[in-house]
Amino acid sequence: MKTLCFAALAALLASPACGEVIISEIFYNLNGSESGVTEWVEITNTGDSTVDLSGWIYGDDQDGSYSDPFAAGTSLAAGASAVITGQEAATFQSIWGDGIQVINYLVEGANTGISLANGASDTNEMPAIFDASNTLVDAVNYENGTSGWPSGNGASIYLLPGGYDSVANDLGNNWGTSTAGVDGAYSALLVNTDIGNATVPDVASPGVAVTVPEPSTMLLTLLGLSCLTIRRK
Ligand SMILES: [Ca+2]
Numbered sequence: 445m446k447t448l449c450f451a452a453l454a455a456l457l458a459s460p461a462c463g464e465v466i467i468s469e470i471f472y473n474l475n476g477s478e479s480g481v482t483e484w485v486e487i488t489n490t491g492d493s494t495v496d497l498s499g500w501i502y503g504d505d506q507d508g509s510y511s512d513p514f515a516a517g518t519s520l521a522a523g524a525s526a527v528i529t530g531q532e533a534a535t536f537q538s539i540w541g542d543g544i545q546v547i548n549y550l551v552e553g554a555n556t557g558i559s560l561a562n563g564a565s566d567t568n569e570m571p572a573i574f575d576a577s578n579t580l581v582d583a584v585n586y587e588n589g590t591s592g593w594p595s596g597n598g599a600s601i602y603l604l605p606g607g608y609d610s611v612a613n614d615l616g617n618n619w620g621t622s623t624a625g626v627d628g629a630y631s632a633l634l635v636n637t638d639i640g641n642a643t644v645p646d647v648a649s650p651g652v653a654v655t656v657p658e659p660s661t662m663l664l665t666l667l668g669l670s671c672l673t674i675r676r677k
C-alpha cells in the first residue's frame with residue numbers, strides 16, 4: 445500500500461506545472477494513394493495562454509528536412525490544436541471539416557508535403573517543432589507497431605488523455621490508434637482532385653485534443669491525495 449501511495453504521489457508531482465506546445469497526433473498512412481501532401485501532424489497548446497508561433501519551424505529531425513518558418517502572426521490559443529500539413533487550409537477543411545486551424549507546411553514556398561514513413565522505426569521519422577530561436581520545443585520519435593507504439597493504417601495515432609506533455613509523448617504506450625467515436629475521432633473520406641481519391645474513409649481527430657485523464661488515472665491521483673491526508677494526521 446505504501447508503494448502504491450508513493451507511486452501515486454510521484455505521478456501527481458510529475459504533472460507539468462505549466463503549459464507547452466506539444467505534438468499530439470500523427471497521420472502518416474492514409475487510405476488511398478499517398479503523395480505526402482495528404483499527411484499531417486497535430487500540435488496542441490497545453491498552456492493557459494496563447495503562444496506566438498511566428499517563425500517556428502516543423503521538421504523531421506532524423507531526415508534533416510525542415511519547413512520554412514511559419515508565417516508572421518501565426519499563433520495557437522490556449523488549449524487549442526492545429527494541424528501542420530502540405531495542404532491549403534481550405535483543402536484540409538473540405539475533407540475534415542470547417543474551423544480546423546491549419547498551418548501550411550511549405551519548403552522554399554512550395555507545398556511539398558510532410559512525407560512520413562508508414563513503417564517508421566526508432567531510426568527514422570521524428571516529427572519535431574522548433575521555436576523562432578531554433579530551440580527544440582518537442583519531438584516524437586514514433587514507430588509503427590513496435591516498442592509499444594500503436595499502428596496507424598487508415599487511422600492516425602493520437603496522444604491518449606493523460607499523456608499530454610513533451611516527455612510523456614515520447615512513449616508509445618501513451619499513444620493509441622484513432623477509432624471513430626472515441627476521444628473526438630471521426631471518419632472522413634479523402635476525395636480531392638489535387639491530392640488524391642480514396643474509397644475507404646480515414647479516421648482521426650484533427651484539431652481535437654481530449655486531455656482529461658481516464659477514470660483510472662483520476663483514481664490514482666485521488667489515492668495520492670488521501671495518502672497525504674492520512675500521513676499528516
Ligand atoms: Ca506515409
Ligand SMILES: [Ca+2]
Nearest residue numbers: 565568585586
Ligand atoms: Ca522513429
Ligand SMILES: [Ca+2]
Nearest residue numbers: 583610613614
Ligand atoms: Ca516529446
Ligand SMILES: [Ca+2]
Nearest residue numbers: 469649650652
Ligand atoms: Ca487530435
